[in-house]
Amino acid sequence: NAGVTQTPKFQVLKTGQSMTLQCAQDMNHNSMYWYRQDPGMGLRLIYYSASEGTTDKGEVPNGYNVSRLNKREFSLRLESAAPSQTSVYFCASRRTGWDYGYTFGSGTRLTVV
Amino acid sequence: GIQVEQSPPDLILQEGANSTLRCNFSDSVNNLQWFHQNPWGQLINLFYIPSGTKQNGRLSATTVATERYSLLYISSSQTTDSGVYFCAVATSGGSYIPTFGRGTSLIVHP
Numbered sequence: 001n002a003g004v005t006q007t008p009k010f011q012v013l014k015t016g017q018s019m020t021l022q023c024a025q026d027m028n029h030n031s032m033y034w035y036r037q038d039p040g041m042g043l044r045l046i047y048y049s050a051s052e053g054t055t056d057k058g059e060v061p062n063g064y065n066v067s068r069l070n071k072r073e074f075s076l077r078l079e080s081a082a083p084s085q086t087s088v089y090f091c092a093s094r095r096t097g098w099d100y101g102y103t104f105g106s107g108t109r110l111t112v113v
Numbered sequence: 114g115i116q117v118e119q120s121p122p123d124l125i126l127q128e129g130a131n132s133t134l135r136c137n138f139s140d141s142v143n144n145l146q147w148f149h150q151n152p153w154g155q156l157i158n159l160f161y162i163p164s165g166t167k168q169n170g171r172l173s174a175t176t177v178a179t180e181r182y183s184l185l186y187i188s189s190s191q192t193t194d195s196g197v198y199f200c201a202v203a204t205s206g207g208s209y210i211p212t213f214g215r216g217t218s219l220i221v222h223p
Contacts (some may be wrong), residue, residue, distance in 0.1 A: 031209070033210070033211075035213075040215065041215065042199065042213040042214060042215040042216055043199070043201075043213040044213075045210060045211075048210060058210070088154060090156065092211075094209070100144075100161075101144070101146050101158060101161035102146060102158070102201070102211055103158065104148075104156040104158075106154070106155050107154050107155070107156075109154070
């Protein structure tokens with residue numbers, strides 16, 4: 001009954017370091033999404049996966065890569081972190097079909113120094 | 114892509130007051146949700162409402178899809194209502210990818 005689980009909740013990186021943000025959902029949803037939230041900007045889509053085995057770029061994909069490991073898991077990787085990637089990252093999932101809403105994880109607060 | 118505008122951007126209320134938040138969107142949508150982001154940053158799904166009216170306690174929402182807007186009503190506001198309210202819309206032409214407005218920041222004073 002966990003919904004969407006993100007790890008870690010907080011992370012501090014040095015410029016140039018790499019890391020992977022993990023996301024897992026237990027609702028058997030087909031579609032998964034990664035968003036970043038910056039002050040005054042709302043949420044902006046980084047990448048999404050409409051179904052297992054597919055990934056597509058969103059509005060702000062530069063500097064990120066993703067992997068849809070299986071139906072449950074969708075990870076976001078920063079290969080060489082930059083201060084501009086300091087943000088709060090949210091993962092979300094939904095069932096396929098027009099009439100289903102989205103469920104969000106609790107977020108990862110990332111600071112790049 | 115679809116444009117989403119929320120108003121007002123900021124709202125300050127005294128506890129017990131009522132308020133209406135608005136979400137305008139630039140194209141027909143198949144999917145619309147209202148979220149509340151609490152002061153701890155958690156996004157909580159309030160309503161899935163692509164059309165019609167729904168109510169949940171002191172909160173209700175109405176979407177008039179033909180006129181491309183949605184309203185969120187908060188009655189008898191409480192301090193726990195503070196936070197940011199987001200509207201997110203999606204279309205079939207956009208693969209149901211939700212586009213978010215910039216939110217309405219609500220502060221409720223005791």
